[in-house]
Amino acid sequence: MESLKRIGKSPTAVIGLILLILVIGMALSAPYLFPRDPLSLAGRPLQWPFANSRFWLGTDTTGRDIAAQIFHGARVSLLIGLVATALAITIGIVVGAVAGYYGGVVDDVLMRVTEAFQTLPNFLLLLVLVAVFGTDIKTVTIAIGLVSWPASARLTRAEFLSLRSREFVQACRTLGMRDIQIIFREILPNALPPVIVYASVIMAVAILLESSLAFLSLSDPNVPSWGNLIGTGRSVLRTQWYVSAIPGGAILLTVLAVSLVGQGLNDALNPRLKSR
Amino acid sequence: MSAVLSIEALTVALPPGADRPHALEDVTLGLNANEILCVVGESGSGKSMTAGAILGLLPEGVHATAGRVILDGRDLLTMTEEQLQKIRGARIGMIFQEPMTALNPLRTIGDQIGEMFRIHTPLGKAEIENQVLGLLRDVHIPDPEAARRAYPHELSGGQRQRAMIAMALALEPRVLIADEPTTALDVTTQAQILKLIRELQQRKGTAVLFITHDFGVVAEIADRVAVMQRGKVVEEGRADEVLNRPRHPYTRALIAAVPPLAPPPPKVVTGEPVLRIEHVSKTYRKGGLLSRNKRVTHAVKDATLSLPHGGTLGIVGESGSGKSTLARCIVRLLDPDSGSILLGGKDLARLSRAEMRAETRNIQMVFQDPFASLNPRRKAGELVAQGPMVHGEGRAKALARAKELFALVGLDPNATERYPHEFSGGQRQRIGLARALALEPKVLVADEPVSALDVSVQAQVLRLLADLRERLGLSMVFITHDLRVAAQICDRIAVMKEGVVVEEGPTAEVFTAPRHPYTQALLASVPGRTWTPPVSPDAAAEPSRPSAEPALAP
Secondary structure: OHHHHHHHHOHHHHHHHHHHHHHHHHHHHHHHHOOOOOOOOOOOOOOOOOOEOOEOOOEOOOOOEHHHHHHHHHHHHHHHHHHHHHHHHHHHHHHHHHHHHHOHHHHHHHHHHHHHHHHOOHHHHHHHHHHHHOOOHHHHHHHHHHHHOHHHHHHHHHHHHHHHOOHHHHHHHHOOOOHHHHHHHHHHHHHHHHHHHHHHHHHHHHHHHHHHHHHOOOOOOOOOOHHHHHHHHHHHOOOOOHHHHHHHHHHHHHHHHHHHHHHHHHHHHOHHHOOO | OOEEEEEEEEEEEOOOOOOOOEEEEEEEEEEEOOOEEEEEOOOOOOHHHHHHHHHOOOOOOOEEEEEEEEEOOEEHHHOOHHHHHHHEOOOEEEEOOOHHHHOOOOOOHHHHHHHHHHHHOOOOHHHHHHHHHHHHHHOOOOOHHHHHHOOHHHOOHHHHHHHHHHHHHOOOOOEEEEEOOOOOOOHHHHHHHHHHHHHHHHHHOOEEEEEEOOHHHHHHHOOEEEEEEOOEEEEEEEHHHHHHOOOOHHHHHHHHHOOOOOOOOOOOOOOOEEEEEEEEEEEEEEOOOOHHHOEEEEEEEEEEEEEEOOOEEEEEOOOOOOHHHHHHHHOOOOOOOEEEEEEOOEEHHHOOHHHHHHHOOOEEEEOOOOOOOOOOOOOHHHHHHHHHHHOOOOHHHHHHHHHHHHHHOOOOHHHHHOOHHHOOHHHHHHHHHHHHHOOOOOEEEEEOOOOOOOHHHHHHHHHHHHHHHHHHOOEEEEEEOOHHHHHHHOOEEEEEEOOEEEEEEEHHHHHHOOOOHHHHHHHHHOOOOOOOOOOOHHHHHOOOOHHHOOOOOO
16 A cells, blocks of 8 residues: 555656556457457558548558557557566566575576576567467467566576575474475565566566567467557558557557556665655 | 863754654763763664764764764864864774774775875875884784785674774874774674773773673773663763662663673473484585585584473574574574484484474474564564464464464564564564464574663563463573573573584583683673672662563554
């Protein structure tokens, strides 16, 4: 509760929150405002925004309604962001917690694996995964999650390293608790705040990664994602730039919203910054 | 005698929202040449703030609102930062509590002491080197030439504090401020440093303002004493007067809380041994695959001890003696390399992890740090109920039992819904105790349970421990570095040094007729050992303010 109050006090966090609520609102209202399939042909291709009152954001190269794609795309982008982030954070927390708590050989092995993932550029790894397993939207989401976990694992591990030597952890051991219980019920709640904050970064990056894939026509072409729309507009970038610019702006605002909220969470959850 | 440094009606305001409006209120103190004035008080009494105010080193948001600090006829409070810089070091020297953090780790000792001369005097390089060497000799550092070239981490704690003293005294200041200079040191080192400060003070006629929380240290070194409570000086006078005939009720309560070094008449403990520690060893190995960096530390070497039923076995020693390692081996937080720990017919050292988890019913531990030993995200009642729940008790029943235990350790049973940060240090230690007792163990291992507490709270917790032991028939292993505490609570005492138990016997015997030279040295180093805290009729019963420690933090 107190943390929420502190978020309310920071103007940037409030702006981020408002933006995020707008995007969520777009995603929720899409089926009501644009009941037709956003990928179906709607009218003459390449109409400029505001030129036709039926298509206030214009149409793309194949005559699909851009506004409909933006609204439906918000659903796709947010869903990909959330699911991929949840997956990345879960893997990261489990790997980091186990490595940090047990240390020694377990830590060495897990950290070498983490480093192996980190040293590969994650977009390259993502391309490989998508090339091998296909471009179905589920596969893409899982692949994004799989390439995004190493940083959260390192973060969790660092927190666990400092927490595991605290006396309250030893006290739990002398009470006869099992390791699983100590790791997930006692230490994890204390280690979570920085990881939650970092989740906002992962979410922003996940949205960007999907858009990048779509731009390269490597994402699922059967869903109305913002990245797909940018990809479509690529061929007419110099004349009808709005086809790419509108979804680009949507991505920019969403990523900005998520990072601002993350920053606000950081200020609110980090006790060392409270006095500032 | 005229004062070298006088503090007149000094008031220091705290920022709004602090627990009280003033850190210091109307403090008047005079420091004379060639004397040691001890400022003594519990945490939060404002004793360190006094030192900060003199040097213009108050924390942000805290500032003096009234009064004067006069040095050589000039008021330090009205000086600019630039003027103060000329005073600090040159006219007023300062020694801090933790020499490791007060020294720059990247520069040699000689370089840092030499800096005093470079800043304040026009001396040349060679001359400075000579001076530094002379100073290091003055503070009796072994091999001053090597110490001059050493980095702080290469010296021991005591040697670092000697170097700090050399630095503080480099320019022969007329005033030396020492803020808990021996608190971080072992008792034998502390005795040496106290002797050194006394010797240098007498040789140079320095006026020393010595800040401490320890009445033993006061008895050892003070010419005059000022007792502080919540930002006010409540009593001031000659050391002998204050220590032996305290007038103010707070001083009396504080002094009554100091455990006397003489053990009380021995309690007859005839029980069979409940816990037997036989030939336990624990070795730490450090370093990687390459043998070059390998380090082997024998933390505990072949320790054999036994704890009689209903008795208390004290394990005393300095830091690094292996006493905490031994305690952690007993409860199997660490696995001993060899030896056996026999409790109720079972050898704890041989049990598997799962078997040991079941066996935790019989042996429990109380930890040192009241702030780190409680999970900040769990309610106090839950923390106490956790143990029984782990061992299969239902949640409702365990929480009800937690309330009973709260009452048992002197906490408000309605406080179980609060989080640890809402309790004071002493109360948290009681929660830790309740948590350990919740499993109704046969043996309690207490690792320095009172060393993080103020003396008055410490006395309460010790009384509680003694009382519980009596009522519940507990047997206890009590780890401590404080011989005064050990004398009061232990039936038998084992002295450890570098991992080895050098002496073991009934408390009275160990204290009155120590056999091992190390035990003799330890006892000779206890500060204020010649002073026996007076027991005044009104203070002996219940200390006035300390007992008012409320059941809940405000």
